[in-house]
Amino acid sequence: MEQEVANPVNWGLVAAALSLGLAAFGSSSGLGRAVSSALDAMARQPEISAKIQTAMIIGCALIEALTIYALVAVLVVAFL
Amino acid sequence: MNSDSPTFSLSYAAKLLTDDLGRPYLELAAEDGHATDDHATDAHASGEHASDAHATDEHGADAHAEGGHGAEAHGDGHDAHAHEGHGHDDHAHAPSKDYRFPQEFPNIYTLLKSYGETHHHAHHGKLGGPFAVHPPVWLNGAFALFYGLVFVIVIRRIVRFWSIEKPGRAQVAVETLFGGLYDFFEGILGKDYVRKFVPFAGSMWIFILLCNLSGLVPLLKSPTAHFWTAAGLAGFTFIYVQIVTIRESGPWHVFHHLCGSPDSAIAWVFAPLIFCLELLGTFVKPLSLALRLSGNIFGEDKLLVAFLTFGMLIPSIAFGTPTPLVGLPLHAPIIVLCVLFSTIQATVFSLLSAVYIALLLPHEHHHDEHGHDDHGHGHADGAHHGPGGAHAAHA
Numbered sequence: 001m002e003q004e005v006a007n008p009v010n011w012g013l014v015a016a017a018l019s020l021g022l023a024a025f026g027s028s029s030g031l032g033r034a035v036s037s038a039l040d041a042m043a044r045q046p047e048i049s050a051k052i053q054t055a056m057i058i059g060c061a062l063i064e065a066l067t068i069y070a071l072v073a074v075l076v077v078a079f080l
Numbered sequence: 081m082n083s084d085s086p087t088f089s090l091s092y093a094a095k096l097l098t099d100d101l102g103r104p105y106l107e108l109a110a111e112d113g114h115a116t117d118d119h120a121t122d123a124h125a126s127g128e129h130a131s132d133a134h135a136t137d138e139h140g141a142d143a144h145a146e147g148g149h150g151a152e153a154h155g156d157g158h159d160a161h162a163h164e165g166h167g168h169d170d171h172a173h174a175p176s177k178d179y180r181f182p183q184e185f186p187n188i189y190t191l192l193k194s195y196g197e198t199h200h201h202a203h204h205g206k207l208g209g210p211f212a213v214h215p216p217v218w219l220n221g222a223f224a225l226f227y228g229l230v231f232v233i234v235i236r237r238i239v240r241f242w243s244i245e246k247p248g249r250a251q252v253a254v255e256t257l258f259g260g261l262y263d264f265f266e267g268i269l270g271k272d273y274v275r276k277f278v279p280f281a282g283s284m285w286i287f288i289l290l291c292n293l294s295g296l297v298p299l300l301k302s303p304t305a306h307f308w309t310a311a312g313l314a315g316f317t318f319i320y321v322q323i324v325t326i327r328e329s330g331p332w333h334v335f336h337h338l339c340g341s342p343d344s345a346i347a348w349v350f351a352p353l354i355f356c357l358e359l360l361g362t363f364v365k366p367l368s369l370a371l372r373l374s375g376n377i378f379g380e381d382k383l384l385v386a387f388l389t390f391g392m393l394i395p396s397i398a399f400g401t402p403t404p405l406v407g408l409p410l411h412a413p414i415i416v417l418c419v420l421f422s423t424i425q426a427t428v429f430s431l432l433s434a435v436y437i438a439l440l441l442p443h444e445h446h447h448d449e450h451g452h453d454d455h456g457h458g459h460a461d462g463a464h465h466g467p468g469g470a471h472a473a474h475a
Contacts, residue, residue, distance in 0.1 A: 054264075061428040065368060068375035 016074040023070035030063045182385055186210030187301040189219055220303035227290045227303075261285060268434045270441070273328075277437055280320060285430035288313065288373065292422030295381050296415055305381045310374035314366035317433045325440035334440050338362070365436060369429055376425045380418045387411035 038056035042049045186194070190213040242251045261282045266274040269281075288304060295302030303309040325334055340347065340354035392407030 057424060058428060058431060061372070061424055065372035065375075068379070069368075069371055071379065072371060072375050 013078055016077045020067075020070050020074045023067045027063055027067040031060055034059050034063060182211045182389060184215065184301070184381060185385060185388065186213070186299070187215070187219075187223075188299045189213075189222075189301075190215055191299065215301065217306065217308065219301065220306045220309045223294070223301050224287075224291055224303040224309060227294060228287060231286070231290060258282070264431075265434050268431065269438045270443075273438070273441055277324070277434060281430045281434040284313070284317070284433060285426050288426040288429055289423060292377050292380075292426060293419065295377065295422075296384070296418055302377055302381065304373055305377040307370060307374040307378075310370040310377075311367075313373070313429070314370035317369065317436070318363075318366040321433070321436045321440070324437055329440055329442045333442055337440055365432075369432060373425050373429050376421060380421060384411055384414055384418060387414045 034056060038052050038059075041052050045052075190210040193213045194210040238250075242248070247255070262274065262278055265278045265281050269277050291302055291304040291309075293302075294300040295305060304313075329337075335355075336342075338355055338358040339351035340358070342348045342351050388407065388411050390407075391410040394408055394410070
C-alpha cells in the first residue's frame with residue numbers, strides 16, 4: 001500500500017486571496033465615503049450636480065484602481 | 081450521454097461548478113485520465129460548445145468537426161491561468177488550472193486559425209476548436225490598429241457629406257459628443273490650452289473606448305485587456321506629456337514644480353527630497369494608468385466569459401446534455417456593466433493624461449503655488465477657472 005503524502009495547504013494562495021479581500025474592504029469603505037460626501041454636496045447645491053457627479057466618478061475610478069492593482073498582484077502570485 | 085465520456089455530463093458539470101481548489105493537479109488529472117480515451121467524442125462535444133454563444137450562425141459545425149484531433153497544450157506557462165503553485169510544472173500531461181473554463185471567447189483570428197489547422201483538440205477535458213488556439217500577443221496590436229484604421233476611414237468618408245447649414249441627426253449626435261469632450265477637457269486644461277491638447281486627449285478617449293467596447297462584440301477582441309497595449313498607450317502619454325510641458329513651460333518651470341515649487345530658502349532645503357519623490361511619481365503615474373486600464377478591462381473580459389459559460393453550463397447541468405451552442409442570456413446585465421466601466425476607464429485615462437499636462441503648464445493667474453499634498457484648494461473665483469479642475473481632480 002502506498003503511503004499517502006498529506007496535501008499541504010498552500011499558504012501563499014491563502015495569503016493572496018485574503019489580501020484581495022482586504023483590498024476590496026479598504027476600497028469599498030473609501031468609495032462609500034466618497035459617494036456619501038458627493039451626495040451631501042449634491043443635496044446642498046443641486047444646480048452643480050453634474051460637476052459633482054463627474055468628480056465623484058473620477059474619484060471612484062482612482063480608488064478602484066488600487067483594488068485592481070491588488071487583483072493584478074494576486075494573479076501574478078497565483079498564476080505565474 | 082454514455083458514462084464513458086464524462087465531459088459535460090451531469091456529474092462532470094457539477095464538478096465544474098464546485099471545483100476543489102485544495103486538491104493537487106495530478107489527482108485531478110488522474111481522475112480525468114479516462115477522458116483521454118475518447119478524444120473524438122469529447123473534442124466533438126466541446127467543439128460544438130462553440131464560439132457562437134452569441135447566436136451568430138457561423139460555419140461552426142464544420143469548423144469544429146475538423147478541429148478534432150491532435151495535441152495542443154493550451155495552458156502555457158505564460159497564461160494568466162497556468163498552474164497553481166504546487167511545484168508540479170509538468171506541461172506534458174498535467175492540465176492547466178483553468179482547462180475547463182474558456183479563457184476568452186474566440187475572435188476572428190482564433191476562429192480562422194482553428195478552421196485552417198486541424199490539430200487543435202480538447203486535451204484532458206480542455207475545450208477544443210477555437211478555444212484551444214492561444215491568441216498571440218501581437219494580435220492585440222493588430223486589433224488596435226484595425227480599430228483605429230476603421231474609425232478614421234469611416235469617419236472621413238462620412239464627414240464629407242455633412243453640412244453646416246442643415247445637419248442631420250448623426251452629425252448632431254457626433255457634434256454633441258465632440259462638444260461635450262471639448263467642454264470636459266476645457267475644465268481641466270483651461271481656455272488657453274484646450275485647443276492645443278484636446279486632439280490628444282479626445283483621440284485617446286475615442287480610441288480607448290473603441291478598444292474597450294470591442295470586447296463585447298462577438299468575434300472581436302479588446303486589445304486594452306492586455307497589459308502591454310495599455311502600457312504602450314501610457315508610455316506614449318508619458319513621452320507626450322514630457323515633451324509638451326517642457327516645450328510650453330520651459331525646463332526651469334518644470335524642474336521648479338517637480339521640486340515642490342519652493343519659494344523660500346527653507347523650502348529649498350527640502351527640494352532634493354521632494355524632487356526624488358516627484359521623479360518617482362512621474363514614472364509611476366503612467367504605470368498606474370496602464371495597470372488601471374488593463375486590469376479593469378481584463379476583469380471585464382473574464383467576467384463576461386464566466387457569465388457566458390454559466391449560461392451555457394446551466395442548461396447542460398439541468399438536462400444532462402452537452403453544452404448547447406447558445407446558452408441562457410445570463411450575461412445581459414454584465415454587458416451593461418461592461419459598457420459603463422469601459423466608458424469610465426476611457427474617461428479616467430484621458431482625463432488623467434490631460435491632468436498631467438495641465439499640472440505642468442504655466443499658469444499666469446495662479447500665484448499661490450500649491451503643495452502636492454494640499455487637496456483643499458478651492459478655485460472658486462473665475463480667474464482661476466482654468467486649472468481649477470486639474471487640481472481638484474488630481475486626488
